[in-house]
Amino acid sequence: MALPIPGKPVRGSKSGQPIMALFDLLGRNWAMGIIWNLNEGSCTFRELQNRCETVSPTTLNVRLKELTSAHIIERTLDGYALTPFGKELFDLLLPIGKLAKGWSEKF
Amino acid sequence: MALPIPGKPVRGSKSGQPIMALFDLLGRNWAMGIIWNLNEGSCTFRELQNRCETVSPTTLNVRLKELTSAHIIERTLDGYALTPFGKELFDLLLPIGKLAKGWSEKF
DNA sequence: AGTGTTGCTACATTTTATGTAGCTTTGACA
DNA sequence: TGTCAAAGCTACATAAAATGTAGCAACACT
Incomplete structure (x- = not known):
């Protein structure tokens, strides 16, 4: 799959709004899981x-x-x-992890 | 695709940690885009x-x-x-949108 | 030379997503 | 009360991605 480039058409937006380009990337299988796991430390x-x-x-x-x-x-x-940017992104994923705990009680 | 149920095996985690179950769900094509767009108001x-x-x-x-x-x-x-939970989730997605703007300048 | 680890690639199979058509229901309006 | 448009889908063929298993080349260690 081609890399989503903000400013160019991506899945979700013909104009390639940055958030849509990022969602396109993060929404791919395993993308968030990789970021999540890499935060525990660099690895092979x-x-x-x-x-x-x-x-x-x-x-x-x-x-x-x-x-x-x-x-x-x-x-x-x-x-x-993770790059410095990747770490910033992880920091924003973290509160979602907390929210997920509450969410899991709905099942 | 089966619904990811926290506590049961999901893509990313055999034990089904809540965050992984949520990532599984959000990581599916269009999931985040739908949440993002629905925040602009209920619609058909x-x-x-x-x-x-x-x-x-x-x-x-x-x-x-x-x-x-x-x-x-x-x-x-x-x-x-969006349900109240959906709105909470959106609120956590919002800062990612802001980060995306800075990210887009790397291209 | 032999063994183990790492970072992949190949490839066949299975799953998902896409795109176009179009069916069914509901409600407004003449 | 006929008809017209819009809503909410479903069907189905095609294309695109992910999976799982095998295994290869490079390097380290002994």
């Missing part, structure tokens, strides 16, 4: 595979390339890691 | 189709059923609407 491809439990190497690799192109993650000597 | 199926620009009725219908089962949206006399 295979370690990340373990943390994500059921992701296939194919999908993981595609997602990693996309997230890297989008400056959300990067490769360091320790392996894959 | 066809109006929502217009707001989402390029969603197919098939996908929209599937997503609406899932989000309804998950208590994120509901049907009212005005059509589809």
